[in-house]
Amino acid sequence: MKKNKVAKLNEKVLFEFGQAEKVQQSQIFDIQAEAQEIKDGLDTLEKMQADIYAEGKDLISELEELLTIVESQELSNDTKKSIDEYFDDYLESVQNLTSSTTYDIRRTKEVVTNNNWEDYFDRVSQYTKEIGVDDNEDPFLSLLGEQEYRKLEEEVDTEFAKQTSIVNKTDLKFLAIAIALEVAKGLLFPVVAEKMGYGDSFNPDNRLDHNDKSIEKAHKEANDAYRDKKLEKNSTGKWMELLYQTVPYDITAGTGNIPEINLHGGAHRLYTLGHDPILGWVFGTANILTDVITISPGAVVQSDNKWAELVKLAGIRSYKVQRKPKMMILPERVSTFKMFKDSYDIAREHPMNLPAAVFTEGQHLKSDINTKMGLPVPILETFSPDFASKLYTNHYDALCFARDMKIVGKSAIVSIVMDMLISLVHGLYYNPQKDGTRDLYEVRTRKILLIANTIGTSSNLIFSYCTQNAKSLDIGGLLVTLSHLFLDTRFLLNVKKEFVESRIYEKIEKEIKELDKIEAELLKYGEKHRDLYK
The missing domain is CATH 1.10.287 (Helix Hairpins)
Known part of the structure; x- marks a missing residue:
C-alpha cells in the first residue's frame, strides 16, 4: 500500500x-x-x-x-x-x-x-x-508567536500520542498474545538449550591427542595434494617450505630467555595469536611468512616487575624465531609494522608464497581444533585474558563457542519470526478511516513488539538471576530486544518528527493563506475606489 x-x-x-x-x-x-x-x-x-x-x-x-x-x-x-x-x-x-x-x-x-x-x-x-x-x-516563533507555537506543539504531541496509543481492544489483544509468546519463549529456552548442550564444556577424553597419527596423516595428505596441484606451474620457490615446516607459533623453546613471557607449555595456543580461529588468519599467516611468533597480553608473567606490567599493558608482542641450529624463540623483538611489511615483501617474491601461507594456516587450525587442547575462543584473549584463560582451562574452546553461537542464532531467529508474524497479522487490521496514516499505525505495531520483547527478556533475566544459572540466559532474545530498543525507538522518533513537521507546515500554510486573503481584500478595496482619485 x-x-x-x-x-x-x-x-x-x-x-x-x-x-x-x-x-x-x-x-x-x-x-x-x-x-x-x-x-x-x-x-x-x-x-x-x-x-x-x-x-x-x-x-x-x-x-x-x-x-x-x-x-x-x-x-x-x-x-x-x-x-x-x-x-x-x-x-x-x-x-x-x-x-x-x-x-x-x-x-x-x-x-x-x-x-x-x-x-x-x-x-x-x-x-x-x-x-x-x-x-x-526561529521562523516558527516569528510566524506563530512563541505562545502560539508552544500551544501548537502541545496540541501536536497530544494528537500524536492519541493516534499511536495502544488503547483499543484489538491492539490490547495483540499485546497480550505477544507478551505471552515472548515470556513462554524465555521460560522454555533453558529447557531446550540444556538438551542441545548450551554452555557445556567438552570432554577431553572424546578428543584426539595433538600428535595423533590420524591427524598427522590427514595433514600430510592435504599438503601433498595442494603441492601436486600447484607444482606443475610453480616448480620452485619458498612456498613449498612453508607447506611442510613447523609453524613458528607452535614453538615454545627459548621463552626462558625472556623472563617477562610465559607461554604455559601445552596451553600456548591460548597465548599465540596464530592459534586464534579468527585473528590467526592475519597474524598466523604473517608469522608463517616471516618466522615470527606473536603473543597476546595474557602471556606476560604476573610479578612485581614494573617492566613486566608495562609489557602487559603494551598489548601484543612479536619475537623472531630461529630454526637453525636449534628451533627456539629469540629475545629479539619485532614490531608489528615490520612483520607485516616483511610479509608483504615475501608475498611479492613469488605468487605462491601468500596462498601457501594461508593454506598452511588453515590446515594447522583444522588439525588442532579437534584435539584435547582445542582452540581458544576467538579474540577473547586480546581484551580479557583472565576470562579467556578460565574458559580454556575448563575445556570451553572454539568448538563449544561455535555450538553456542548456533543456539543463540536459532533463538534470535525464533524471536524474529514471532515478531514478523505478529507484525503481519496486526497489519491486516489496518483501517485508513480510523487509524490515520500507515506510519502511525506501524508505530502502534512496533510499540506492541517493543513492550512484549522487553517484558519477555526481563522475565528471562529474572529467571536466570533467581536460579543463578547463566545458561538460562536467552542471549538471542536479548539481542533482538536490544535491536527493537534502538531501531524501533529511532523509527518512532522519525515518525513523530515527520508528524509534527507536517502539522506545523499545515499551520504555516494556513497562516500564509490568511495573509494572502487580507492582501487580496485590500487590493480589491483599492481597485474599487481607484476612480475617485484618478
Whole structure:
C-alpha cells in the first residue's frame, strides 16, 4: 500500500517560511498604510467638495447680485475689471486645490503592492539590520508567536500520542498474545538449550591427542595434494617450505630467555595469536611468512616487575624465531609494522608464497581444533585474558563457542519470526478511516513488539538471576530486544518528527493563506475606489 507523503522541512525551507511570513507582514503593513492614506485622501476630497460647494453657493449668491446689478444698470469698466479678477482668483484656487489633491493621491500610489519577493526580502533584511534585530531567529516563533507555537506543539504531541496509543481492544489483544509468546519463549529456552548442550564444556577424553597419527596423516595428505596441484606451474620457490615446516607459533623453546613471557607449555595456543580461529588468519599467516611468533597480553608473567606490567599493558608482542641450529624463540623483538611489511615483501617474491601461507594456516587450525587442547575462543584473549584463560582451562574452546553461537542464532531467529508474524497479522487490521496514516499505525505495531520483547527478556533475566544459572540466559532474545530498543525507538522518533513537521507546515500554510486573503481584500478595496482619485 502506498504511503502518504509527509512534508520534510529542512532548515533552509523553515527559514524561508519565516522570511515569507515577514515579507507578507511587510506587505500587509504597506497595504494597510496605503489604504489609510487612500481613506484620508477620500475624506479630504469630501471635505474639499463640501468647501467648494459652500464657496460655490456664496459665489452664486454674489453672481446673482452682480447679475441683478448688471441687468439694472450699465457697469463701469472698473466694476467689470473687479468681476473678472474675482473669477480668475476663484478658478486659480480651485486649480490649486485640485493639484494638491492629485499629488496626495499619487503619493499613495507610490507604495509597492505587487509580490516582488526578492525586493521585499532585501527590504526586510536591510530593515532588520538597521533596527538591530536578529534576522536568524526561529521562523516558527516569528510566524506563530512563541505562545502560539508552544500551544501548537502541545496540541501536536497530544494528537500524536492519541493516534499511536495502544488503547483499543484489538491492539490490547495483540499485546497480550505477544507478551505471552515472548515470556513462554524465555521460560522454555533453558529447557531446550540444556538438551542441545548450551554452555557445556567438552570432554577431553572424546578428543584426539595433538600428535595423533590420524591427524598427522590427514595433514600430510592435504599438503601433498595442494603441492601436486600447484607444482606443475610453480616448480620452485619458498612456498613449498612453508607447506611442510613447523609453524613458528607452535614453538615454545627459548621463552626462558625472556623472563617477562610465559607461554604455559601445552596451553600456548591460548597465548599465540596464530592459534586464534579468527585473528590467526592475519597474524598466523604473517608469522608463517616471516618466522615470527606473536603473543597476546595474557602471556606476560604476573610479578612485581614494573617492566613486566608495562609489557602487559603494551598489548601484543612479536619475537623472531630461529630454526637453525636449534628451533627456539629469540629475545629479539619485532614490531608489528615490520612483520607485516616483511610479509608483504615475501608475498611479492613469488605468487605462491601468500596462498601457501594461508593454506598452511588453515590446515594447522583444522588439525588442532579437534584435539584435547582445542582452540581458544576467538579474540577473547586480546581484551580479557583472565576470562579467556578460565574458559580454556575448563575445556570451553572454539568448538563449544561455535555450538553456542548456533543456539543463540536459532533463538534470535525464533524471536524474529514471532515478531514478523505478529507484525503481519496486526497489519491486516489496518483501517485508513480510523487509524490515520500507515506510519502511525506501524508505530502502534512496533510499540506492541517493543513492550512484549522487553517484558519477555526481563522475565528471562529474572529467571536466570533467581536460579543463578547463566545458561538460562536467552542471549538471542536479548539481542533482538536490544535491536527493537534502538531501531524501533529511532523509527518512532522519525515518525513523530515527520508528524509534527507536517502539522506545523499545515499551520504555516494556513497562516500564509490568511495573509494572502487580507492582501487580496485590500487590493480589491483599492481597485474599487481607484476612480475617485484618478
